[in-house]
Amino acid sequence: MIDPGAYRATIGLEIHVALNTRSKMFCGCSTDFGAPPNTNVCPVCLGLPGSLPVTNSGAVNLGIIAARALGSQVRTRSHFERKNYHYPDLPKGYQISQYSAPLAVGGELVLDDVEGEGGRIGIIRVHLEEDAGKSTHSADKGSTLLDFNRCGVPLAEIVTEPHIQSPGQARRFLEELRALLRVVGVSEVRMEEGELRCDVNFNLVRCDEGEGPVRTEISEVKNLNSFRSVQRASEYELKRHVEAVSRGDVLEHETRHWDEERGVTYSARSKEMAHDYRYFPDPDLPPLVIDPGYADHLAGGMPEPPRAKRIRFADEFGLSRYDAAVLVADPPLADFFEETVSHGASARAAARWITGEVAAHLNASGAAISDVPASPAHLAELLELLEAEQISEKVAKRVWRDVFESGTMPRVIVERECLAKIDDPEELRDIVSAVIAENPDAAAEYSSGKDRAIGYLVGKVMEDTRGRADPRLVNDILRDMLRSGS
């Protein structure tokens, strides 16, 4: 019997990300998703004879930014090659890619240590290539429809070292990568539009490496298009490899597919694996010559990466790791937070409100923060009123609802609706004594020793004052009056 805990995964990922350009990699066709089939095509992306590709400099710039964001070294000279294979969705009969001289090499992505899934994941290379078309097989498998709109859409392929040690860490890596690429503007990474697709290279090692390698070979699971399926496919492979080792089986190096519905990977037909792509430099395209100063210039304009921002939010503003992570995961909210603080609000209060009330209102309305009339100045003023104890927390929430919809300044709402906190003990004593008179049963219960009754009475006072009373003060006055029997 073999202990599954004696083994762990080693996972490497190959990630294809659609670059955020308006036109394709080597022609002027639109990259719009969802256009009617075969409308965004031209002789170049259809590979018609006599057509010549021209490299999209915008796509190269985004590739350079992606590489620099990952700490990769952008090579001064790289070139495009033809990857030859025959498949119906590839009208040229080859895909333009980079193989022997990729755009960039090296680099890493650091994952924070959350639930033991932190680590430094090395990057082997970042290269540019074009996407293939899309095949749709009819339900009866009698025919296949081809849409070439996606042919030639620019992609960056990012290949990691096999440093990932668990299915959960693979998912964490992809989440962090997605956040990074979005922030630096390389890609929108819309998963539902297939803008990130991933191959998983899975292998098994003994935790105690002194005992020698485990006899399993890499299995490649191809073309996964959600973080969840990457994690599930890796979990499945981990189990499959451990079971094979415990039986004494030797697994072969193979390509596998993921069946989302059944939750299993299955072997691809063997001929699919026997690729010889016959790479050779594309004679129609000049090499990419990138001056290091130019790459520095592009990298210099890059926004702050998510991890650096999380660290800064924790250090500079004293936020918890959790609050920093929630804010940074949503860049417009993170900007809203920083602006609120720059208007003089306390950072912790601003973080608490933005991750709480502000986010809740946005979720409920489905609006983006940039589309609502509430601004950081509004929130800062509201927090100032709260801080100065001029309004209660309950009233503040009510005021925010109004601010969120109308864009009226909080102070104006508070004055207009007489919402200022009642903290005058005399005024409160009058209200409390009226509440006691109206609720003799609860008052009697408290007097007979049932402490819980006080909560009911405080609630009544808060109700009568529309949340304006100071609950601590009400509590004190109530106890005082009930005890003295007045």
Ligand SMILES: [Zn+2]
């Ligand atoms: Zn085209």
